[in-house]
Amino acid sequence: MKKCISEMDTLVFKMFHNEVTRRTHTRMCTRTHFYTYTLSVYYPHVPFTHTPLSMTHCRSRTSSTSLDILSPPCPSTISTSLLTPLNLEIDPNAQCVKQEEKEQIKCLNSRFAAFIDKVRFLEQQNKLLETKLQFFQNRECCESNLEPLFEGYITTLRREAECVEADSGRLASELNHVQEVLEGYKKKYEEEVALRATAENEFVALKKDVDCAYLRKSDLEANVEALTQEIDFLRRLYEEEIRILQSHISDTSVVVKLDNSRDLNMDCIVAEIKAQYDDIVTRSRAEAESWYRSKCEEMKATVIRHGETLRRTKEEINELNRMIQRLTAEVENAKCQNSKLEAAVAQSEQQGEAALSDARCKLAELEGALQKAKQDMACLIREYQEVMNSKLGLDIEIATYRRLLEGEEQRLCEGVGAVNVCVSSSRGGVVCGDLCVSGSRPVTGSVCSAPCSGNVAVSTGLCAMWGPCAP
Numbered sequence: 001m002k003k004c005i006s007e008m009d010t011l012v013f014k015m016f017h018n019e020v021t022r023r024t025h026t027r028m029c030t031r032t033h034f035y036t037y038t039l040s041v042y043y044p045h046v047p048f049t050h051t052p053l054s055m056t057h058c059r060s061r062t063s064s065t066s067l068d069i070l071s072p073p074c075p076s077t078i079s080t081s082l083l084t085p086l087n088l089e090i091d092p093n094a095q096c097v098k099q100e101e102k103e104q105i106k107c108l109n110s111r112f113a114a115f116i117d118k119v120r121f122l123e124q125q126n127k128l129l130e131t132k133l134q135f136f137q138n139r140e141c142c143e144s145n146l147e148p149l150f151e152g153y154i155t156t157l158r159r160e161a162e163c164v165e166a167d168s169g170r171l172a173s174e175l176n177h178v179q180e181v182l183e184g185y186k187k188k189y190e191e192e193v194a195l196r197a198t199a200e201n202e203f204v205a206l207k208k209d210v211d212c213a214y215l216r217k218s219d220l221e222a223n224v225e226a227l228t229q230e231i232d233f234l235r236r237l238y239e240e241e242i243r244i245l246q247s248h249i250s251d252t253s254v255v256v257k258l259d260n261s262r263d264l265n266m267d268c269i270v271a272e273i274k275a276q277y278d279d280i281v282t283r284s285r286a287e288a289e290s291w292y293r294s295k296c297e298e299m300k301a302t303v304i305r306h307g308e309t310l311r312r313t314k315e316e317i318n319e320l321n322r323m324i325q326r327l328t329a330e331v332e333n334a335k336c337q338n339s340k341l342e343a344a345v346a347q348s349e350q351q352g353e354a355a356l357s358d359a360r361c362k363l364a365e366l367e368g369a370l371q372k373a374k375q376d377m378a379c380l381i382r383e384y385q386e387v388m389n390s391k392l393g394l395d396i397e398i399a400t401y402r403r404l405l406e407g408e409e410q411r412l413c414e415g416v417g418a419v420n421v422c423v424s425s426s427r428g429g430v431v432c433g434d435l436c437v438s439g440s441r442p443v444t445g446s447v448c449s450a451p452c453s454g455n456v457a458v459s460t461g462l463c464a465m466w467g468p469c470a471p
Helices: 002-042 055-063 065-070 092-138 147-251 266-414
Strands: 419-424 430-435
Touching (some): 147 266
Antiparallel strands (some): 419 430
């Protein structure tokens, strides 16, 4: 990280130096061009290509200052026309260029300062990360017995999974019951629809009969009216005929040649004729009245019969309308109950699926936690086995050293010389030591201890009987 930061600093400094150099060179070239152009305008007769103010001379003066100081001075000829005062005006473009250069230099300085701040911030972050790394590396791992906690959590989750399974079974049974109820309502709905269709067909047939009866009633009413008009007309006609006959009878002058030889009673004859006509009129009137009465009675009976039929038809129509309204209300109620049951079924399915998915997620989490706990337990068991192996090796080494010390004590007591002891352990360290004691004869001993998975090989001997240690 520090190397990267130093490389970044170097790169930023190089970029800044190159940009400043380029802009300085551009500014000096611009000024040289400006002075050359001004002199050529005010002194067109002077050749400025070989004057000391040319571009090449300026560049050589700016680029090789040290060489000009060390080189000998060169003679140069200056025109006398150059001694006259010049009327020079400052070009506004040069001021603009200077201002732009100042702004660009300020911008570059700001960027450079921002880069420096960023580098400092990265150094601070690097130090912070190094401190954190050192802290985490030096931190001791605390051993925690999480197995009972995991077992309790797993037991709780298993109990919850069993509850969820029981709830899913109960919800499945409720769903089956609701589906059966829904099927029953569907069958009832279909039966009610069939009954409604039958009632509608009967209503159509009865409506046709009612229409026919109404048409017949209208025809009969028209016939009654026509017959009434005809009876009135005949009554007026008979009355007019009677009146005409009476007027004829009253106004007729009868000239009768009488035989005086006979004695006729004209009053009796006129009375008899009048009685006959009266009898004819009475019979005609009685017949007309009786026919009219009979027709009226027939018409009344027909009207009463058709009225009764119409009343029964109206009652049946009203009954059918009430039945249709009742069936419509029942159908609407069944539709509402069906929609509610469908919504309840959908909600139950969603709740069951949500509960099942939640149970599956919890089961997966439990399995993952159990697997992680098993892995942690395996790691702990492996570490415990390694520690136990190390402890066993150390116990064996301690026992070996004890035996060696006891043997050395015996040798010291017997007057034995020097003993060379070499112990090699599985941890990669080798300990060698020389024991020198005063005695009459030197004794050399070699001991090798190489624990491997808890096994130790020890070899001891005296003088020439000792051999090389087995690995």
